[in-house]
Amino acid sequence: MARKTGRQFFANPGPTNIPDSILRAMDRPTIDFMDGEFAELFNTAVGGLKRVLRTTGDVFIYTASGHGSWEATLVNLFSPGDLVLVVETGWFSEGWAAMAAKFGLRTKTVAAPDWRRGVEYAAITAALKETPEAKGVLCVHNETATGMMLDLPSVRAAIDSAGSDALLLVDTISSLGSLEFRFDDWGIDAAVGGSQKGLMLPTGCSFTAVSAKAMKVHASSTMARHYFDWSEMTKRSFRAFMGTIPTGMFYGLAESVRLIELEGLDGVITRHHRLAEGVRRAVRTWSGNVGGPELFCLSPDRLSDSVTAIKFPEGFNSDAVRKTALEKFNVSTGGGLGKLGGQVMRIGHLGDLNEPMILGTLGAVEMSLKINGVPHGRGGVDAAMEYLAEAA
């Protein structure tokens, strides 16, 4: 295989770039996880994770990818036949709903007219009033497939104003450590997260933060489970039921938290917003008045700061452009998921990033548009630079 020189610009919305200091922290020999040194590290790492989640409650950790954490959260909180409300935002919310159905839950969906628009919060209230027996509301904070966010305090308010007792379950996989998220303050009941996005770790661990209210509900759940069983985990010293612990991941997590807190969690969030806006300036320039690629999201208050989905004009395949970017310029972007395949390119801008990394990515995409003959307004990178120079 021919050599691609230089660093791959990894602008997929996840996994994300892993800082060298995290990779090195994880590159270490096997140690005895029953030794005091590991216990200290574990507590440091998990304590840090809670600060990033902004919770003082329980967090259960799994040797699993994000899908495992989804499943864990469902099987610990519900019983077969329970009804859950799903806030449809795209491919990932669909997936979670499908999983719930597999475990015998009944699902009801609230959705916008199409994926390019955000669900009205009032629709959540309305749906809950219709089905007061709903036990949970499932939503995705940041839908990686469409580059759209939910305002979680608004979701919370929507549930409250329906007078519902339903638990609020949130997938924070592509928002945690990138966008503002406050587990305790916002009244979240269960937050699903993974290692490989804003925490800048390799894939391999996922987790659920759980509210006191949710822990009470858990006690009466009758779902069969073992690998993901929170009750089993609370009996264990490391409060994580994984059999053998992936110790390296916790060395990585401790370093991740150190990096995040060195920059400051607020600083991290501000930087993500700044870089995201740079990307959006470029995309808007490409749209121009020539029918070029445009922002997929049509609800301005839902634009994601961790991933931007770009809708391609009819007749042009986003995957062809992605292929050029990857093969000619060593820049990896995300494609359209599910029914958006070929229509959408997604640029991830979360994790360990800076301005020149964004500009390099945008430059490669702009060159690939040109090479593929996709109509577009010129000067996207210029527009991003204009904004980023000012914002610096």
Next chain:
Amino acid sequence: MARKTGRQFFANPGPTNIPDSILRAMDRPTIDFMDGEFAELFNTAVGGLKRVLRTTGDVFIYTASGHGSWEATLVNLFSPGDLVLVVETGWFSEGWAAMAAKFGLRTKTVAAPDWRRGVEYAAITAALKETPEAKGVLCVHNETATGMMLDLPSVRAAIDSAGSDALLLVDTISSLGSLEFRFDDWGIDAAVGGSQKGLMLPTGCSFTAVSAKAMKVHASSTMARHYFDWSEMTKRSFRAFMGTIPTGMFYGLAESVRLIELEGLDGVITRHHRLAEGVRRAVRTWSGNVGGPELFCLSPDRLSDSVTAIKFPEGFNSDAVRKTALEKFNVSTGGGLGKLGGQVMRIGHLGDLNEPMILGTLGAVEMSLKINGVPHGRGGVDAAMEYLAEAA
């Protein structure tokens, strides 16, 4: 915390020492796993894993620890109410049986009079004749808790001579890549394995090899499942349902297979036997005729070549000796699990090991026996050296 100098001698029976070249292979930036480079690597790595398993059949891989693979294997092959026969060999076989019960399976156990003796293979035949409805036989090839092996061809024969159709499920977690194991030749139906033992990788991946017969049975299983669902996985390009793929693990696996095949799988097995025998010579010398620590296993044909369990004399706590070895000499050994706590020390000798590593471990243990006033015959290390010099 005070600095422990030098390398920790990691003689726990798992996880095991990770060779530097595997750590380095895994220490790499995030790459696009949809890129052709990763697909090539994935196929190389999984192809190698199959050669180590000695199978040409299906292997399903999970982002999970070994417990996840146990669960995956149960939920894909059985339906609630099914009866499975459990061959009791120690703490891990107990654990698997308990898990089966959680998922609504009925379990029946065949056991030896106590854990220090091996189950008679004829007892398996007898039990299956009594319960011809049994759908599976669960057994642990190498019971890490007691340092005892099963002869799997004898188990296969025992099932066959009962005229039973039950699937043979085997936990190979602490045997694969260390002891002889032949999936296809021995008529295994499902083999559960993990990354962190004989494959010399970090904890984080586990897998099940599945026979054609088992795949047929899978089709009629009614257990609720998603994260571990083989049917879902077969639809995916990487034939592993994990959401985001832990790419680093496959770089590690490819290197692991390279190392194993450089030595030769037979060479690996021979070396494990040689080093294990060295350890046993030392233990037998410690036993002496002074009532010193002795081999836990009383059935000579069941002695494990990957882990040796050592029973301590009454009145002496194995954990005190382990603590000395760890704190004074930076040597980590395993303790007694479950009801064997405090009575047993386990020396793992699997994975990336050589003679001086074994001698250093035995030396630290012998010094720790002395420091703790545990009666023992002197010259254990000498006896190991005597044997290992000759065997070299």
Next chain:
Amino acid sequence: MARKTGRQFFANPGPTNIPDSILRAMDRPTIDFMDGEFAELFNTAVGGLKRVLRTTGDVFIYTASGHGSWEATLVNLFSPGDLVLVVETGWFSEGWAAMAAKFGLRTKTVAAPDWRRGVEYAAITAALKETPEAKGVLCVHNETATGMMLDLPSVRAAIDSAGSDALLLVDTISSLGSLEFRFDDWGIDAAVGGSQKGLMLPTGCSFTAVSAKAMKVHASSTMARHYFDWSEMTKRSFRAFMGTIPTGMFYGLAESVRLIELEGLDGVITRHHRLAEGVRRAVRTWSGNVGGPELFCLSPDRLSDSVTAIKFPEGFNSDAVRKTALEKFNVSTGGGLGKLGGQVMRIGHLGDLNEPMILGTLGAVEMSLKINGVPHGRGGVDAAMEYLAEAA
């Protein structure tokens, strides 16, 4: 110190970006360098280095930086009082001449009217005719301080047409592995190189390739020397007099050669030209007709493909812009050396690079020009993209 996020864009003309696979190859435990494994590696690595040098002759390697290699080459080839001709190209040629003087050599310089213009090759011939006793001609293939190259075949021809026997000594530190260089074909007598530029290794090793003619001259050199003595080295098995061998460097070198040959040496050279031209397009756009920063080099046939020196307009300090690029955008560029301090910015574009890395660097520089109020034509990055998209 505040955290700079993302990767530092290292666009200094040296050292250069080290590919991850080289870093990992070097990250390994100490091994016995008298063992056969190392001997094999050493030969592989040095064999590869010779192919990169395009020589079949002798190469002597030092644990030293490039300055050590300069010194080694002088003390092995000359005797106190010898006259050497120095082709002045900038700060580095000056440095080498000053070093020669310290060791008692007499130096004579040929220069262009100023550093922005290339020396006429005919001037070399003329100078040698005036001083037929000259024993050597010292020149720098690629002057890192000014971003200007020499055409070495023209230098060789200039020496020959003077009928001179002088040895041709060339500093290839910032050209080898980036620009075309042919030791044997071009009649070079001694080539000085270092690990940390086109070979993409850390600083720490340097070397001299030596022609048969030069080896003969070496035999009569009377300079005191030991650490760098080629005669001592030829007695040693590893033909490199360094006392203890820095083994890691050879693991790195073997990987470096593997990467270079995977791309192909010609491919490496072509890529350097392409990326360099992209940088020049940007600089020419910045110059515009507004008196912006401009290419330092005024002789078009001397433009370097591994480093571009940019002259700032009067009244604007290049170091202020460099500071902005480093502190706000984590992009490191080179400053003016010696008398060019504050007047020049140097962008290194050698080693392990690709298009988006170049665009990210140019983008950060363009934003920094803007932030510092340096007059410049807009659209430098655009111009680079225009070219690079076409050249891709």
Next chain:
Amino acid sequence: MARKTGRQFFANPGPTNIPDSILRAMDRPTIDFMDGEFAELFNTAVGGLKRVLRTTGDVFIYTASGHGSWEATLVNLFSPGDLVLVVETGWFSEGWAAMAAKFGLRTKTVAAPDWRRGVEYAAITAALKETPEAKGVLCVHNETATGMMLDLPSVRAAIDSAGSDALLLVDTISSLGSLEFRFDDWGIDAAVGGSQKGLMLPTGCSFTAVSAKAMKVHASSTMARHYFDWSEMTKRSFRAFMGTIPTGMFYGLAESVRLIELEGLDGVITRHHRLAEGVRRAVRTWSGNVGGPELFCLSPDRLSDSVTAIKFPEGFNSDAVRKTALEKFNVSTGGGLGKLGGQVMRIGHLGDLNEPMILGTLGAVEMSLKINGVPHGRGGVDAAMEYLAEAA
């Protein structure tokens, strides 16, 4: 090449085992060494090095191996024709004397009757009285070739009692960071050290600590020099004349000092003594009364705590035993240097070591003695364990 499993036990007296945390600290991308972050690191690292040297004076650092530091120290302190007194202790003191001669120094040697005995300190006084014009005394603190130490305060006293002004130059390459060494308190004038021994770093840097008195003498030295010139270095911001700085080495050095100070410099010295004594107990047992291998050093007050040289009985080749240890057991030991070739095996026990590493090494050597039929008293490892258990 067949795979050697497990870690290589590196018991050569140098280079030494590099702790993983040092390797990882060095495994990092190129950074801008003119950036403030590096300056801070450099100062931290060099400050720590001075504490290890126990000096508050000047330290000059070279990108060079130990031989470079020897040369640097000579060419900065003397002028052609100067007389230096050499305290002969073995192969390395011979080498340094030979180097001095190459640079035009006159050398005079004081020696014991043979290398197995230590030089009388009174002989140094006597020699200096005979040659009051001597400008320097060259000695090797710990002669790696013979495993013998000098008591430096006694050397200092010997010089003082001769009323000599000669500078005291000491090679601390295999003692610094392992044996007690106090530059300021002991009145040393120049101490030569390297990265790859007690500092546990890769080969690649060496240095000289210099007293105020020596700096004055330096001012009048007329030796030609450049790469190693202290006067040039004092002009530079990093006070180290190396051209490009090997930045990775300073990340490693900072980590090395951190590890040393975590254990405590006194703790490091005590541990080296303890492990060395364990090795000596083994060797004395091998000697037995059967004419087995014995301690090379016959002067008990000169036994080195960082390396043990073992003399083999007539008719038995030490290299054959070393070959067995390396090939069969992956243990690397040192051979006899110069005229001791084939007669001596050297076990290095300096740097990052612990008890099981020593026992594993001794075990491999004892097995190799047996395999090669070398007569020896059995139970060497046992004797080491007896001592180490008590000393723990």
